[in-house]
Amino acid sequence: MSSSNETPISLTRTRTPHPRPADSSLSFGKVFTDHMFVMNYTEEKGWHDPRVVPYAPFSLDPATSVLHYGQAIFDGLKAFRGADGTIRLFRAQRHAERLNKSARALCIPELDVNLVRRSFEAIVAADHEWVPSTPGTALYIRPTIIATDVMLGVHPSHSYTYFVICSPVGAYYKEGVKPVRILASDNHVRAVKGGLGEAKTAANYAASLSGQAEAEKQGYTQVLWLDGVERKWIDEVGTMNIMMKIGDEVITPPLAGTILDGVTRNSILQLLRDWGHKVSERPVSIDEVMAAGRNGTLKEMWGTGTAAVVSPVGELGYKGENIKIGGGQTGELTQKLYDAIVGIQYGRAPDAHGWTTPVKVTVAA
Numbered sequence: 040m041s042s043s044n045e046t047p048i049s050l051t052r053t054r055t056p057h058p059r060p061a062d063s064s065l066s067f068g069k070v071f072t073d074h075m076f077v078m079n080y081t082e083e084k085g086w087h088d089p090r091v092v093p094y095a096p097f098s099l100d101p102a103t104s105v106l107h108y109g110q111a112i113f114d115g116l117k118a119f120r121g122a123d124g125t126i127r128l129f130r131a132q133r134h135a136e137r138l139n140k141s142a143r144a145l146c147i148p149e150l151d152v153n154l155v156r157r158s159f160e161a162i163v164a165a166d167h168e169w170v171p172s173t174p175g176t177a178l179y180i181r182p183t184i185i186a187t188d189v190m191l192g193v194h195p196s197h198s199y200t201y202f203v204i205c206s207p208v209g210a211y212y213k214e215g216v217k218p219v220r221i222l223a224s225d226n227h228v229r230a231v232k233g234g235l236g237e238a239k240t241a242a243n244y245a246a247s248l249s250g251q252a253e254a255e256k257q258g259y260t261q262v263l264w265l266d267g268v269e270r271k272w273i274d275e276v277g278t279m280n281i282m283m284k285i286g287d288e289v290i291t292p293p294l295a296g297t298i299l300d301g302v303t304r305n306s307i308l309q310l311l312r313d314w315g316h317k318v319s320e321r322p323v324s325i326d327e328v329m330a331a332g333r334n335g336t337l338k339e340m341w342g343t344g345t346a347a348v349v350s351p352v353g354e355l356g357y358k359g360e361n362i363k364i365g366g367g368q369t370g371e372l373t374q375k376l377y378d379a380i381v382g383i384q385y386g387r388a389p390d391a392h393g394w395t396t397p398v399k400v401t402v403a404a
């Protein structure tokens with residue numbers, strides 16, 4: 040493959056553009072733009088034929104390996120339209136690098152990170168009119184890789200398809216930034232050390248469904264995942280990383296193999312350190328958190344992720360006991376972090392760490 044900065048990305052425009060939904064009607068991931076980015080992998084050619092083409096269904100043989108053994112990875116990032124009209128990608132480079140980290144975990148051949156970044160820019164440029172402009176809205180970008188060998192043997196595929204689709208989105212939670220009730224699950228496990236927990240792969244999300252369904256049945260919004268061995272150490276919440284403020288310490292579980300290296304997690308830890316907070320990436324047990332909830336030192340708790348940015352936790356349930364956090368209200372630091380991240384994303388606040396990249400809205404055909 041030639042150098043990623045030179046590899047031309049071809050563009051075939053749709054002849055049947057769709058009407059774009061009103062910003063006020065947007066929810067999460069239900070409508071898709073007019074185009075998609077596609078690139079293929081074969082052992083002979085490597086990754087080849089990067090192209091932007093009209094959005095369309097794939098035709099897959101029923102024996103395609105991804106349908107059977109889940110050799111699939113994805114990532115998720117957003118493009119924001121600022122008040123000045125500029126479209127900015129948030130942390131595109133880090134998302135591209137994480138896609139490769141997931142690829143390594145699933146025996147998928149790595150991609151050139153620059154080409155991945157250019158794929159984000161190319162699809163957003165082609166569909167720039169789809170980037171919504173109302174505050175709180177964004178264009179969600181979903182890069183995905185699937186194994187495409189037609190075979191039922193259990194081994195890594197020899198061929199793959201990389202594609203990027205985009206969806207104009209409103210708030211991830213219909214209720215907006217509002218505290219959620221979460222349930223610490225001691226009978227469902229999302230991931231174990233040595234498994235796939237730190238990869239963004241379909242299997243982790245499939246593994247979360249039954250625990251999530253049980254939490255919902257009990258009136259909670261999300262599951263607080265505990266480690267799979269001792270069922271004691273806090274891992275993640277729902278599909279997000281988890282953070283909490285106990286006394287004056289902000290704590291989040293370390294990247295020790297079972298949790299995702301969240302881009303929002305990383306951004307928030309950086310902001311907290313910039314602001315002089317005491318930040319610990321350390322194991323934190325459910326018992327420590329429940330005790331802090333009882334004695335009043337658990338000040339705030341929140342989830343972090345690309346989709347929702349920050350999701351405050353107002354109540355935590357564990358073994359039949361429920362504790363209210365911050366009186367069930369969004370905490371001051373939680374709100375400050377949300378505002379700070381969103382301010383950078385929309386270009387309203389200075390981007391001290393160079394996290395955003397403007398997208399040029401012309402694509403060479």
Ligand code: COI
Nearest residue numbers: 115278279344345346347
């Ligand atoms: C995120 O928080 O960005 C996620 O990973 C959720 C996504 C799978 C919809």
